[in-house]
Amino acid sequence: MKRISLLLYILSFFDFAASAQEWIVPAENGAKLSPFAFTDSTRKAGGDLFNLNCKACHGDPGKNNSVKLIPPPPDPASEKMQKNSDGAFFYKVAEGRGLMPSFKNTLSATDTWKIISYLRGFNDKYVQEVAQKAAPGVTLEQVTMLLSWDNEKKQVKVAVTSLKEGVRQPVAGAELKLFAQRYFGNLQVDEVRTTDNQGVALFNFPATLPGDSTGMVQLLVKPTDEAAFGETKTLATMKIGIPTYRPPLNEQRALWNVNKKSPIWLLLTYLFSVLAVWALIVYVMLQLRILFKSGEENDPE
Amino acid sequence: MNDEKLNTNTGKPGKALDSADSRRTFFKRFGLVGAAAAAGGVAIYSGYSYEENKPNHDMVKVLTADNKLVEVPRDQIKDVKFDQTRLQKQGREGLAGRRFVMVIDLAKCRNARKCIQACQSAHHLRPYEYHINTLTMQESENTAPYFMPKPCQQCDNPPCVAVCPVDATFKRQDGIVLIDNERCIGCRFCVAACPYSARMFHWEEPLAVEGDKGKEYNIELNVPQKKGTVSKCLFSADRLREGKLPYCVSSCPNGVYYFGDENQDAVTNGTTKETVRLSELLKTNGGYHLMPELGTKPRVYYLPAKNRLFEGPVANEKV
Numbered sequence: 001m002k003r004i005s006l007l008l009y010i011l012s013f014f015d016f017a018a019s020a021q022e023w024i025v026p027a028e029n030g031a032k033l034s035p036f037a038f039t040d041s042t043r044k045a046g047g048d049l050f051n052l053n054c055k056a057c058h059g060d061p062g063k064n065n066s067v068k069l070i071p072p073p074p075d076p077a078s079e080k081m082q083k084n085s086d087g088a089f090f091y092k093v094a095e096g097r098g099l100m101p102s103f104k105n106t107l108s109a110t111d112t113w114k115i116i117s118y119l120r121g122f123n124d125k126y127v128q129e130v131a132q133k134a135a136p137g138v139t140l141e142q143v144t145m146l147l148s149w150d151n152e153k154k155q156v157k158v159a160v161t162s163l164k165e166g167v168r169q170p171v172a173g174a175e176l177k178l179f180a181q182r183y184f185g186n187l188q189v190d191e192v193r194t195t196d197n198q199g200v201a202l203f204n205f206p207a208t209l210p211g212d213s214t215g216m217v218q219l220l221v222k223p224t225d226e227a228a229f230g231e232t233k234t235l236a237t238m239k240i241g242i243p244t245y246r247p248p249l250n251e252q253r254a255l256w257n258v259n260k261k262s263p264i265w266l267l268l269t270y271l272f273s274v275l276a277v278w279a280l281i282v283y284v285m286l287q288l289r290i291l292f293k294s295g296e297e298n299d300p301e
Numbered sequence: 302m303n304d305e306k307l308n309t310n311t312g313k314p315g316k317a318l319d320s321a322d323s324r325r326t327f328f329k330r331f332g333l334v335g336a337a338a339a340a341g342g343v344a345i346y347s348g349y350s351y352e353e354n355k356p357n358h359d360m361v362k363v364l365t366a367d368n369k370l371v372e373v374p375r376d377q378i379k380d381v382k383f384d385q386t387r388l389q390k391q392g393r394e395g396l397a398g399r400r401f402v403m404v405i406d407l408a409k410c411r412n413a414r415k416c417i418q419a420c421q422s423a424h425h426l427r428p429y430e431y432h433i434n435t436l437t438m439q440e441s442e443n444t445a446p447y448f449m450p451k452p453c454q455q456c457d458n459p460p461c462v463a464v465c466p467v468d469a470t471f472k473r474q475d476g477i478v479l480i481d482n483e484r485c486i487g488c489r490f491c492v493a494a495c496p497y498s499a500r501m502f503h504w505e506e507p508l509a510v511e512g513d514k515g516k517e518y519n520i521e522l523n524v525p526q527k528k529g530t531v532s533k534c535l536f537s538a539d540r541l542r543e544g545k546l547p548y549c550v551s552s553c554p555n556g557v558y559y560f561g562d563e564n565q566d567a568v569t570n571g572t573t574k575e576t577v578r579l580s581e582l583l584k585t586n587g588g589y590h591l592m593p594e595l596g597t598k599p600r601v602y603y604l605p606a607k608n609r610l611f612e613g614p615v616a617n618e619k620v
Contacts, residue, residue: 056554070611096573098610101556105574183399183562184546184569185576209578210566213398246564248474249400249457256462256472 023097025088032087033131035226036110038117046118049111050076053103061122069099077122086129089116105185109226143171143229145221147236156203156240158221160195170199174223178203180241181218192224211241385517389481392520392538395473400600401536402476403452403550404559404568404582407606410435410448412614416549416558423537423548425510425524430501432534433549437614446614447606450557452549453478453499453534454591454599461491461500470531476563476600477536481520485530492531496595500533546571563600 036042050061054076059065061077074081084092093112096102103112120126142163150157156178160171174195179186189209193201211217219236223229253261360372412435420432432452439446459478462470469484470491492500507526516525521538537547545551550558550571561568561579569576582588586604593599606613 099555101554102573102575105576106572180567182565182567182569182576183544184560185567185574187567187576187578206578208566208580210564244564246400248395248397249476250472250474254458254463256459258468258471 023092025084025091029091030085030087032090033129034086034113034116035131035228036113037130038120038128042114042117043121044118045111046114046116049107049115050118053107054115057099061119071099073100076119081119082123082126086116086120089119108231110231143223143232144168145176145223145232145234147219147221147234147238149238149240150202153202154205154207156189156205156219156238158193158195158201158203160199160201160223170197171195172197172199174199174201174229175225176201177222177224179220179222180209181220186220189219205240207242209241210244211239213243213245215239215241215243217241388517389520391542392479392481393471393473395475395477395538396542397474398564399475399541400563401455401541402561402563402568402579402600402602403455403536403547404579404588404602404604405450406557406559406586406604407447407449408604408609409555409557410450410606411555411611412437412448413554415552415554416450419548419552420534423524424522424532425508425513425526427505427508430503430508432501432532439616445606446616447609448614449603450549451497451499451591452601453536454497454597454601455534455536457598457600458596460494460496460595460597464490464494466490475541477538477541478533479520479535479538480523480530480532482523482527482530482532483518483520485527487529487531489531496592496597497599500531502531503528 050058057067057069057073058076059067059073061075064075064078066073066075090109090112092100093107093115094102094104107115120128144161146159146161148157148159149155158176158178160174160176161168162171163169172195175192176195177192178189180189181187187209189205190203193203195201209217216237216239219238220233221236222233250257253263259267359375361375361378363371363373363378365371414435416433417431417435420426421428421430424432426432434451436449436451437446438449455476455478457472457476459470459472462472462478465471466488467484467486469482469486470478470480472478487502489502492502503526506528510525513525518525519539521535521542523532523535526532537545537549540547546560546569547558550560553571556570556572558571559568559577559579559582560571561576563579566579567576568579568582582604583602588602588604590599590602
């Protein structure tokens with residue numbers, strides 16, 4: 001009995017710990033730095049983005065007027081929030097947790113950094129540290145990503161190269177994301193893949209993804225690290241989807257569909273039935289009239 | 302009495318003679334002055350009317366479609382009118398090769414009512430007129446209540462369209478059921494036929510929004526609305542044409558709505574803008590239709606209210 005109560009006590013402690021848990025940011029993400037220096041113009045742009053995306057819940061920074069949710073959205077200007085490193089701020093905005101939505105698909109990395117620059121404007125003690133330009137030895141200028149279809153492995157192959165001392169060389173260790181373009185947004189295909197020593201990353205392509213009527217799919221590849229690569233992306237169209245043609249939804253004959261979809265025999269039958277009924281009515285009326293007329297003529301008066 | 306009469310009689314002709322002279326002169330003078338006044342008036346009026354109608358050559362700066370700033374005389378400007386025939390035609394046809402679907406995740410709806418507000422402002426509705434509404438649902442006494450946004454289900458077998466006597470409401474190739482308020486006679490058969498109570502009738506003169514007067518009627522937006530006709534949710538057909546998510550979907554702060562093209566097997570969340578496979582989303586979350594037993598084949602799917610991260614609505618009092 002004692003043991004059970006002890007266990008319960010420990011469990012309840014864990015439960016408490018879980019409800020008030022710290023938002024743990026992976027060390028590598030927490031150490032990330034903004035690729036550009038925060039200036040008045042980034043702060044201003046960040047302010048506009050904040051009002052558009054964050055203000056609805058977090059309220060105005062420094063005014064403590066966030067929306068009353070459980071747990072309450074913290075004031076970004078508060079001391080507790082400002083204790084976050086730049087990288088931690090970035091991670092939390094991008095990933096989200098619980099009620100805080102993930103913004104990685106809504107805001108680009110640059111825009112997220114601009115918002116952080118705006119929020120740092122409420123902290124007098126803050127001194128910015130800007131990220132070093134790209135890793136030494138790799139000139140990430142003129143990065144090209146070449147997409148191709150590996151027919152043997154049934155995979156999408158992406159080869160990344162960059163110009164180094166005038167020679168094209170493969171970029172190893174680049175994290176890439178592959179998307180298939182859809183009408184309202186980009187559908188991520190497979191998970192994030194990293195290039196090998198030959199600068200090649202292979203993506204599994206789902207066998208069931210529909211393409212257009214000929215099976216063409218528009219692909220898009222992007223590096224995850226926008227700070228090092230810049231906002232670069234490559235598009236390619238490949239015939240790797242399932243050819244999909246579905247007829248228009250108003251094509252078939254239906255009770256609710258337009259008249260011209262109905263078969264001629266049905267229209268004619270209907271028309272003739274209506275005409276026949278009317279003809280009968282008119283005939284009866286005429287006969288009645290004749291009857292009345294002859295009645296008037298034969299009147300002895 | 303007689304004397305007096307005589308006096309007056311005799312006196313009058315004499316006076317009349319005198320005054321005849323003066324009247325003639327009076328008229329002469331008056332004629333001159335009058336003619337002058339009339340001529341002056343005509344001159345002033347013609348000047349005024351000339352000023353009114355004279356070509357206005359003030360230059361106005363105008364930004365052209367290719368982003369050039371040009372100057373044109375004010376009187377050369379004409380209001381652009383949308384081509385009503387084209388609007389009607391494209392509205393009737395819909396977008397080729399698309400089958401739009403909506404997925405509503407009940408686990409995330411907190412009744413923020415942002416979707417309703419965005420819809421009402423887009424379609425110029427009053428706060429108590431709904432194309433989409435959030436209902437508080439409770440299946441039975443002991444089950445948890447939840448919020449359920451309910452737009453038009455855009456059925457593939459729409460009972461409302463079948464009963465329309467004037468072909469005012471119709472289904473397009475991309476699956477959207479629309480209403481032409483110019484054709485609608487207000488018989489409300491469709492309101493009675495809809496099992497989801499998705500349609501509303503404009504009993505009042507529609508909410509006058511500035512700029513609505515003389516505005517071309519857009520069949521894909523149902524604006525300006527018309528008194529005595531029916532309107533309903535139209536999946537924001539005007540936005541879909543531009544490749545944008547519907548008004549309600551993009552204004553939701555809680556990630557409730559997914560919207561996409563069934564032919565591409567992908568739906569995009571309006572809040573996070575994350576795109577996911579439609580088939581997987583429905584399979585892993587147990588997606589369902591409202592009243593499937595009616596055979597209406599709705600284009601709106603619901604995901605059950607499970608694993609909620611917040612307090613749901615208050616349960617009804619037990620009887």
